[in-house]
Amino acid sequence: MAKKDQTPPFPDGQAPGKGKLKLIIIIAVAFLLAVGLSVGGTWFFLSKNAKPAESTEHAEAAVPGKKQAxxxxxxxxxxxxxxxxxxxxxxxxxxxxxxxxxxxxxxxxxxxxxxxxxxxxxxxxxxxxxxxxxxxxxxxxxxxxxxxxxxxxxxxxxxxxxxxxxxxxxxx
Known part of the structure; x- marks a missing residue:
C-alpha cells in the first residue's frame, strides 16, 4: 500500500506544473521584449525624420533667391x-x-x-x-x-x- 501512495518519478526530474510555468514566463518575456523594441524603433525613426524636416524648412527660408509662394x-x-x-x-x-x-x-x-x-x-x-x-x-x-x-x-x-x-x- 505504501507503494501506491508514492508518485512515480518523472523522466526529466521536474514536477508536472513547473515546465508549463517556465514556458509561460519565457513567452511573456519575449512578448514584452518585442513590444519594447517596437516602441523604441518607432520612436527612433520618427525622431530621426523630424529633425531633417525642420532643418529643410529653415534652409528654404534662408535661400535669398527663392521667394515664398x-x-x-x-x-x-x-x-x-x-x-x-x-x-x-x-x-x-x-x-x-x-x-x-x-x-x-x-x-x-x-x-x-x-x-x-x-x-x-x-x-x-x-x-x-x-x-x-x-x-x-x-x-x-x-x-x-x-x-x-x-x-x-x-x-x-x-x-x-x-x-x-x-x-x-x-x-x-
Whole structure:
C-alpha cells in the first residue's frame, strides 16, 4: 500500500506544473521584449525624420533667391457639363494659381475674365472618360498650367504663374 501512495518519478526530474510555468514566463518575456523594441524603433525613426524636416524648412527660408509662394484662389469653382452617350455628366473644379511675385499676381488679377474664360474652354473640351483616370487629371492640370502661363506672359510680360493647382475635383 505504501507503494501506491508514492508518485512515480518523472523522466526529466521536474514536477508536472513547473515546465508549463517556465514556458509561460519565457513567452511573456519575449512578448514584452518585442513590444519594447517596437516602441523604441518607432520612436527612433520618427525622431530621426523630424529633425531633417525642420532643418529643410529653415534652409528654404534662408535661400535669398527663392521667394515664398503666393496663391490666387479662383472663386467660384468651375462647373462644366459633358454629354457622353446621351447621358449628362458634370465636372466641378476648384482652381488655385501659384506664383512667386505678388505684384505680378495682382497684375494678372486684372486679367481674371480672360483667365476664367481660358479655363472654362479648356475644361469643357475634355473627354469625360480620360478625366476619370489620375493620368487624365494630371494631363488636364498640365494643360491648364501651360495655357495660363501663355496668357499671363501676354498680359504681364513675365512668367507669372508657376503652377495651376486643383484644390477640388469632382466628376459626376
Amino acid at each position: 503666393v496663391y490666387e484662389i479662383l472663386a467660384p469653382a468651375f462647373v462644366v457639363n459633358f454629354n457622353q452617350s446621351g447621358r449628362q455628366r458634370y465636372l466641378q473644379v476648384a482652381v488655385a494659381l501659384m506664383g512667386r511675385d505678388q505684384a505680378q499676381m495682382d497684375a494678372l488679377r486684372e486679367q481674371m475674365p480672360l483667365v476664367r474664360n481660358q479655363l472654362v474652354m479648356l475644361f469643357s473640351s475634355q473627354n469625360f472618360d480620360s478625366l476619370v483616370t489620375p493620368v487624365g487629371k494630371e494631363m488636364l492640370r498640365q494643360q491648364a498650367t501651360s495655357s495660363i502661363q501663355e496668357l499671363a506672359k501676354k498680359a504681364t510680360g513675365q512668367l507669372t504663374v508657376e503652377q495651376v493647382l486643383f484644390t477640388n475635383f469632382v466628376l459626376q
